[in-house]
Amino acid sequence: MTTLVIENVARKYGKLEVVRGVSMNIEAGERVALLGHNGAGKTTLMRMILGLTPITSGSIKVLGFNPGSRHARASIGFLPESVAFHGALSGREQLHHFARLKSVKTKKADDLLDRVGLSDAADRKIRTYSKGMRQRIGLAQVLLGHPKLALLDEPTSGLDPISRHDFYDIVEELANSGTAVLLSSHALTELETRTDRIAIMSKGRLLANDTLPALRETAGLPIRVNVTTTEADADRIAAELGGTRVNGCMIALTCQQNGKIAMLGQIAALGAAIKDVDVTPANLEELYRFYSVSTEGA
């Protein structure tokens, strides 16, 4: 069964439509990144999946159950944006509380504190925690009881680069064990390699929802090819390949996906004059800009 089914969902506040006709599915074990500007409707969509915000029209099913129903809630792990806890409690007390609510043994909560790297600080009051540490407690409570669906709203904000890496490792483990993951983030570069699918929202609409290669193909953004050559040959080769000389020995070229192999053949044919070749497809930032700008005003 598809873990999350969203069909033509809309949310209105008076006349303001914050989410408009969004449809998407997430299968078990799939990691989907939800991108969008602030105010694009990402958080509202997550809140509708959780049953915190009523749906104006359309439908959402979590493992076949309505959002907010006890079954749906029991299958979801949620990490809110800027997660907060009562400062008077220790990390361990807070996590034990969540474990009891999810009918999970408190021993499991202790293991999770270890897993997110908080075992040393577990008995300190949460008010003494850094934002990153609170985020880890937040992540640990998501993992309690093996959720079927994990909703992570800006999960890596406040985490240092190493912690972010660890965080995505945990998300990967979660997905490998069959959890469907929907996560929103502004840190685009880290999502490229750590998610299976990208969904882009702008002004309440879902503008794109596909794998990174498929998004590249649809966008048709040029591929950048950087050729390093010897200084003496640079001008000649630049003219021959139709590129521009960037600095002493670098030539910048662009091509479309279907012309990539032909161009590489052409470069290879130049033989010893070529020192190195770098091929860079459009990155997520460019794709994001493409999809959100090309439909701006729509």
Next chain:
Amino acid sequence: MAIFTIARLELLIARRNMWVAISVILMGLFTIVLTLAGGSPTGTLGVDPLTVAITSITTLSVYLIPLIGLLLSFDAIVGESERGTLALNLTYPMSRGEILMGKFLAHLSVLAIAIAVGLGLTAILTIWQYGMADLSFLPLLKLFVTSLALGAAFLGIGYLVSTLVRQTGAASGIVIIIWLVCVVLYDLALLGALVADNGGTFTKNVFPWLLVANPADAFRLINTPGVSVAELSYGISAANAASGFASQIISLLLWPILALFFAWMAFRRVEP
């Protein structure tokens, strides 16, 4: 059970925030002072020394217990909403009714501990001063149970306020106003009306019911022993006779139930 899990956490928080200690110390201090001071003027000739103490403690409890109840509860929902913990809590598999009942159970326990310590000290001090003979502990038990009911009513009112406002500051202001009205201004207004009416229809037919409609006054009427009624104003004794014990008990029971019910209704509409 989600209710007990929540109650357990709330009790832990109340302990950490010193609410348990503050409530116990407040009730303990005041009851000690009133028990010792209350006994001195009656000496050995007066009525049952416990009755004297209970009368004094009742007068104090009318002010103190609603205050503690409101202070424990005003922050319950709006505080979580402001801290940002409410949204996450509401995604856990438990109903809003369970959350509210869990908090209620914890806060009622804090009140119960504070009242039990206060009245326990009263009993110990009275026995220590006068011995066990001639003491009737039933009024003490009645005072304990009705104090809890009074506290529960104001806990419910506090939750209701907490679900209806968006800022903790506003909630604290509103509960202080509610406290002032219920325990001070309401009685003053009734007194004014009594004086103006000068023994007319209002005094005989309306006043007793208005008095008993306020849980603080119902509590006062239940715990004011018959022997001291004569010392009180004509109005109060008339009210005691007119409204009767049953309606006082109903008022004290209905208030917590209704306040909690409305708090639950309001909480169900809260979008975190």
